[in-house]
Amino acid sequence: MDIAKIDRNFALPGKVEREDITWYDAAEAPFMIYGATGKDPYCRMPREVAERVSAGVLSLHGNTAGIRARFRTDSPYIAIRAEWNEQRKMAHMPFVGICGFDLYRLSEKGNRQFYARSFVPPVSCDKGYESIVDTSGTMTDYILNFPLYNNVCKLYIGVKQGSTFAEPRGYTIEKPVVFYGSSITQGGCASRPGTCYQNFLSRALDMDYVNLGFSGNGKAEDEMIEYLAGLEMAAFVSDYDHNAPNAEHLLKTHEKLYREIRKKHPDLPYVIISMPNFLFREDQNARRSIIMETFRNALAEGDRNVYFLDGASIFAGDESDACLVDLSHPTDLGFYRFFKALQPILEHALYS
Numbered sequence: 001m002d003i004a005k006i007d008r009n010f011a012l013p014g015k016v017e018r019e020d021i022t023w024y025d026a027a028e029a030p031f032m033i034y035g036a037t038g039k040d041p042y043c044r045m046p047r048e049v050a051e052r053v054s055a056g057v058l059s060l061h062g063n064t065a066g067i068r069a070r071f072r073t074d075s076p077y078i079a080i081r082a083e084w085n086e087q088r089k090m091a092h093m094p095f096v097g098i099c100g101f102d103l104y105r106l107s108e109k110g111n112r113q114f115y116a117r118s119f120v121p122p123v124s125c126d127k128g129y130e131s132i133v134d135t136s137g138t139m140t141d142y143i144l145n146f147p148l149y150n151n152v153c154k155l156y157i158g159v160k161q162g163s164t165f166a167e168p169r170g171y172t173i174e175k176p177v178v179f180y181g182s183s184i185t186q187g188g189c190a191s192r193p194g195t196c197y198q199n200f201l202s203r204a205l206d207m208d209y210v211n212l213g214f215s216g217n218g219k220a221e222d223e224m225i226e227y228l229a230g231l232e233m234a235a236f237v238s239d240y241d242h243n244a245p246n247a248e249h250l251l252k253t254h255e256k257l258y259r260e261i262r263k264k265h266p267d268l269p270y271v272i273i274s275m276p277n278f279l280f281r282e283d284q285n286a287r288r289s290i291i292m293e294t295f296r297n298a299l300a301e302g303d304r305n306v307y308f309l310d311g312a313s314i315f316a317g318d319e320s321d322a323c324l325v326d327l328s329h330p331t332d333l334g335f336y337r338f339f340k341a342l343q344p345i346l347e348h349a350l351y352s
Contacts, residue, residue, distance in 0.1 A: 016079045016130040016158060023081065026069045026144075026155040030165040035066040035146075035176070035210050041084075041153040042067055042146065044212060045227065053224045056217030063088075064146035065186045066179075066198060066211025069157070071144075072168040076137035078103065079158030080119050080144070083128040087121075088149045092325050093189035095121050099150035102194045103133060104203070106141035110169045113143060113203040118192050132158070141168050145194050148187035149215075173207035173234050173350050180220075180228055181239030184276070184338075185213025189329040197330075200339035205347055207234065218243040220253035229260045235269035235349050236261055237342075241311070242275045242328070247286040255294040262303070269305050269349030270298075276311040276330075276338070288312075307345045314341045 024031070027039035036042050043050075043062045050061035080101055088098050096102070102118040119131035135142075146152060179185050179198055187196035198209050212228070218240035228236070238257060244250040258270065274291045275284070291308075298306040315323040315330075315337055323334030330338060 062151040067146040070168040075159035075163035079132035081156040083154040175234035176208040182242035183215035197338040274311040276314040
């Protein structure tokens, strides 16, 4: 049964057919793309690097988690036409999070973002989809968040013919904060792109960021460590505990990642996180001890710009069991608590 026939609020727009629409390639001016190293197709890291790291990272590097388009226009509506080669589907994550886009508008002063609407994909959109949302029609800055788990080959943004564009505002923290880790880092299983924890942080701290979460494949390989250490960034967040195959692997790689980044960035804020679901792995205590050892060694050597977030505390509070979908991946409540745990650390590191 088609629920939209019973409740029209569930109906989705089909093909955008407006006689007054003009389409623009989001990879070109006046749009500004953040969180991407490539735009044809969009990707989070260079393909040649992903190939050297692992088959898993190669498969995931084109997922557009954390990629954003910023623009400023007075169009009374905004449409998208997304194109891809395949649609990812997962039973425990909404399609809006997997392959949807969502739109935020900036306040007049540019210091706050407000959710405008999501471009909701249909259940079947193997090659992409179109969608449209109405806007105020006044000159406004917008941020469009890309899908968390789908690849995007091309994205076109449609506005009313004759609409004006102006240069959008940038971020207060211009260099990106780099997040490296697991499927949680990538955004599984947020209900829509704007509710992964990095987007909460980006809105609250007005910071750019790069999402290098690789679902099941955040393992700190030598090639990945070399790539991470070479990035220009405002801060680094190490969150790959979940994907280390065992405690022994974590022991071989965790402090090595810290030291290689420190060689290139001696004063960079460096945040270390242990996995949040503290009760669900037999080797959890051993893993946490290894991570704590990296932190203690850094402090003992005089590092005063290293921070530790104990994952056991992240989901604490009322309804803590509502923070996970499947004993591993956060709900939106889980991502919000992740954000609230990280916010004071990054705010201090970036603004003090």
